[in-house]
Amino acid sequence: MLSAAFSFAEGTPSSRWFCLFCASENTGPVCTLCGRIRGIWCCATCGAENLTASCRSCGASRESSLKTQAADGNPLSAWPAVRVLSDEGAAEGIMALGRYYALGLMVPQDTVMALSCWQMAGTMGYAPAWLALAKLYDEGTLVSRDYRKAMEYYRKAADLNDPEAVWCLGTFYEEGFAVRQDFEKAMACYRQAADLGFADSWMSIAHCYDQGIGADRDEALALEYYEKAASLGSHLAYDYLGYRYMSGDRVPEDSARGIDYYMKAAELGNSRSMYALGYAYEHGEGVRRDLSEAARWYELAALAGRIDAAEALNRLLNEP
Ligand SMILES: [Zn+2]
Numbered sequence: 007m008l009s010a011a012f013s014f015a016e017g018t019p020s021s022r023w024f025c026l027f028c029a030s031e032n033t034g035p036v037c038t039l040c041g042r043i044r045g046i047w048c049c050a051t052c053g054a055e056n057l058t059a060s061c062r063s064c065g066a067s068r069e070s071s072l073k074t075q076a077a078d079g080n081p082l083s084a085w086p087a088v089r090v091l092s093d094e095g096a097a098e099g100i101m102a103l104g105r106y107y108a109l110g111l112m113v114p115q116d117t118v119m120a121l122s123c124w125q126m127a128g129t130m131g132y133a134p135a136w137l138a139l140a141k142l143y144d145e146g147t148l149v150s151r152d153y154r155k156a157m158e159y160y161r162k163a164a165d166l167n168d169p170e171a172v173w174c175l176g177t178f179y180e181e182g183f184a185v186r187q188d189f190e191k192a193m194a195c196y197r198q199a200a201d202l203g204f205a206d207s208w209m210s211i212a213h214c215y216d217q218g219i220g221a222d223r224d225e226a227l228a229l230e231y232y233e234k235a236a237s238l239g240s241h242l243a244y245d246y247l248g249y250r251y252m253s254g255d256r257v258p259e260d261s262a263r264g265i266d267y268y269m270k271a272a273e274l275g276n277s278r279s280m281y282a283l284g285y286a287y288e289h290g291e292g293v294r295r296d297l298s299e300a301a302r303w304y305e306l307a308a309l310a311g312r313i314d315a316a317e318a319l320n321r322l323l324n325e326p
């Protein structure tokens with residue numbers, strides 16, 4: 007299926023090539039659109055233009071430079087590198103190309119092609135591709151929701167030691183999606199994902215101790231694991247601890263500590279904590295009342311996507 011679109015599937019060097027500046031397809035020695043010679047690439051680190059495998063100015067390799075460009079958040083600037091990397095058969099490029107097909111960016115929307123790209127990148131041993139497929143079936147985007155298939159792809163990614171996939175398997179065991187509910191297996195997955203460095207998995211372990219799921223209930227130990235998740239960079243854990251200390255939920259109420267946790271969560275991009283900080287400044291809870299600080303946090307939370315924060319900001323600005 008892909009061979010129609012990509013030369014690498016045929017295994018022979020093609021006279022056809024894609025320009026790394028304008029992404030256009032060429033056959034001659036010079037790009038017909040932008041005029042650059044075949045093979046010129048632009049270093050993502052220093053901006054120098056090169057023709058050999060490493061940058062003559064800073065030494066960065068062509069491969070790492072292309073991967074950096076392909077990972078650019080702007081789909082337009084990433085596109086030439088994605089096109090070249092996928093054409094050369096690099097898993098990262100094929101995975102990224104799948105996303106362009108899924109969204110219909112730069113190419114006509116084509117779900118079958120998107121799935122084929124991710125299958126191919128996954129088969130090459132690229133775990134994020136299996137994870138992406140699993141999430142499609144888990145969430146029912148582009149395809150109809152299918153927990154059995156999601157489980158199958160999570161397993162493939164987990165076999166490649168993808169920490170998030172291992173954690174997702176745990177949630178399937180905990181919820182009983184596509185498998186018989188098994189709290190002990192859930193806990194084992196959470197522990198494995200945590201050991202692989204997935205900070206949010208400590209949240210799940212904490213939750214299990216909090217509720218007595220797959221382990222004897224132990225609130226003190228649970229709190230310790232929430233702290234651990236937070237210290238390893240889980241914004242969800244910081245946000246949750248912020249809520250616990252602000253409200254005195256099974257801990258001595260400590261609003262200064264609560265604010266401190268909310269601040270840390272907000273720094274890591276947690277929009278719920280940004281909203282909570284806006285609320286705290288508006289009502290003088292744990293901080294001195296400060297309406298301009300309240301407005302600032304509401305605005306940040308709204309920019310991060312929270313509609314309730316946009317409404318709060320609007321109310322604050324229009325109050326007499
Ligand atoms: Zn060009």
Ligand SMILES: [Zn+2]
Binds near residue numbers: 050051054063065066
């Ligand atoms: Zn360079």
